[in-house]
Amino acid sequence: MFCLVFYYFCDVKKIFGNHIILLLLLLIINDFTELSAKTPDTISGRNIQIEVRSSYGFIICHHPEMIYFRAHFPLYEISVQQATYGKKYWQACINYPAVGVSFMYTGLGGFSELGEAYALYPYISFNFLKSRRNQLNFKLGVGVGYITNTYDPKENPKNTFIGDHYNAIINLAFEYNRFITNRLSLGVFTGFTHFSNGARRSPNNGINIAHLGLNARYFINEPKQHIPRQEKNNGQYKPWTKKNLSLYIAFTYAPKDIEEYIGYNKTWSVYNLEIDFMKRLTEMSKIGIGFDFVFDETDKEILYLDNRPYSDIDILRPGINFAYELSFSSTSFMIYAGTHLAGKEMGGGRLYQKLSAKQNICKHMFAICTLTTHFGWADFFSFGIGYKIN
Numbered sequence: 001m002f003c004l005v006f007y008y009f010c011d012v013k014k015i016f017g018n019h020i021i022l023l024l025l026l027l028i029i030n031d032f033t034e035l036s037a038k039t040p041d042t043i044s045g046r047n048i049q050i051e052v053r054s055s056y057g058f059i060i061c062h063h064p065e066m067i068y069f070r071a072h073f074p075l076y077e078i079s080v081q082q083a084t085y086g087k088k089y090w091q092a093c094i095n096y097p098a099v100g101v102s103f104m105y106t107g108l109g110g111f112s113e114l115g116e117a118y119a120l121y122p123y124i125s126f127n128f129l130k131s132r133r134n135q136l137n138f139k140l141g142v143g144v145g146y147i148t149n150t151y152d153p154k155e156n157p158k159n160t161f162i163g164d165h166y167n168a169i170i171n172l173a174f175e176y177n178r179f180i181t182n183r184l185s186l187g188v189f190t191g192f193t194h195f196s197n198g199a200r201r202s203p204n205n206g207i208n209i210a211h212l213g214l215n216a217r218y219f220i221n222e223p224k225q226h227i228p229r230q231e232k233n234n235g236q237y238k239p240w241t242k243k244n245l246s247l248y249i250a251f252t253y254a255p256k257d258i259e260e261y262i263g264y265n266k267t268w269s270v271y272n273l274e275i276d277f278m279k280r281l282t283e284m285s286k287i288g289i290g291f292d293f294v295f296d297e298t299d300k301e302i303l304y305l306d307n308r309p310y311s312d313i314d315i316l317r318p319g320i321n322f323a324y325e326l327s328f329s330s331t332s333f334m335i336y337a338g339t340h341l342a343g344k345e346m347g348g349g350r351l352y353q354k355l356s357a358k359q360n361i362c363k364h365m366f367a368i369c370t371l372t373t374h375f376g377w378a379d380f381f382s383f384g385i386g387y388k389i390n
Contacts, residue, residue: 049098049220050079052216066205075193075209077102077103092228098125102120121141121143121169137176170194175189186214246279246389248274248278249273271294272292274293287322288325319338325358336353354370
């Protein structure tokens with residue numbers, strides 16, 4: 001049942017994949033950035049664990065031509081993670097998750113057309129159940145994968161689902177762990193792994209792997225006790241005062257490939273000016289209204305092929321949206337839902353959604369990456385820099 005559910009949602013990567021890579025990296029960098037400068041006594045208090053995982057799985061044949069690659073094969077992982085204990089406010093708010101980095105290897109069944117797959121991905125593991133001896137977790141990881149053999153019309157025509165060596169990887173797992181000692185735990189998990197290049201190069205049907213396995217984790221030092229959550233006075237954020245209001249202005253850029261529509265290999269550019277007005281609700285969240293000014297060069301190509309006259313102003317797609325922000329210290333998620341107000345090419349529809357990862361660089365500057373979608377169809381992935389007031 002697990003595999004069928006994730007097979008149905010295999011396009012989640014197209015909606016969330018690339019920007020979550022940055023978000024998870026930022027969360028982990030945020031927690032580990034000072035580790036190398038710490039003394040041994042300080043490092044012992046950071047709840048570092050080493051984990052090894054071994055599983056056995058198969059490629060989900062979500063296209064008829066993939067039946068040729070039906071086989072069962074092992075996957076191996078080694079991870080380093082921090083079991084948070086409430087040192088930062090957000091850790092206690094979401095029940096003390098673990099954050100880490102994992103390296104994965106699999107031979108993909110030994111098929112010469114596929115070769116081997118390697119992946120390095122950051123992850124966060126949420127606790128559904130966490131007691132002294134038992135843990136029930138959901139693990140979410142997204143990172144970078146490398147597949148040794150890709151599609152070639154002459155040399156490798158059977159591999160019709162991976163067109164690029166470098167791919168995004170999304171890894172999901174439900175896992176149960178039981179502590180054997182204070183430091184050592186053993187567990188079982190069922191997982192789903194997806195490789196895809198996000199339509200950067202065709203073909204891009206992706207590789208989906210369902211697997212079941214065992215894992216072992218070991219604390220380097222004695223684990224830290226949880227720091228109880230300290231309740232914040234959210235009433236201070238109700239007034240519409242200057243300290244509770246923020247302004248974000250960002251400029252982003254995205255490369256975009258529409259080879260399957262146009263019929264030849266070329267990359268276009270997408271530019272967007274984003275302006276957000278935000279109101280703080282709690283210590284970790286804000287809501288607001290935003291504006292987008294998108295200039296998508298692929299619209300020129302589509303209008304030209306459709307024999308529709310246009311000017312540069314016709315290519316501009318202004319939009320308005322509602323925004324929500326969830327902050328993890330200096331890193332935050334932003335979710336948008338909006339509508340385009342104008343624009344001659346509306347092949348994807350007027351309504352759009354965005355999911356962003358934002359990292360503060362200094363008091364007024366931030367880096368941002370955003371995935372823009374139209375009801376599950378990924379339009380473009382952009383990255384850029386912004387300026388904030390308050």
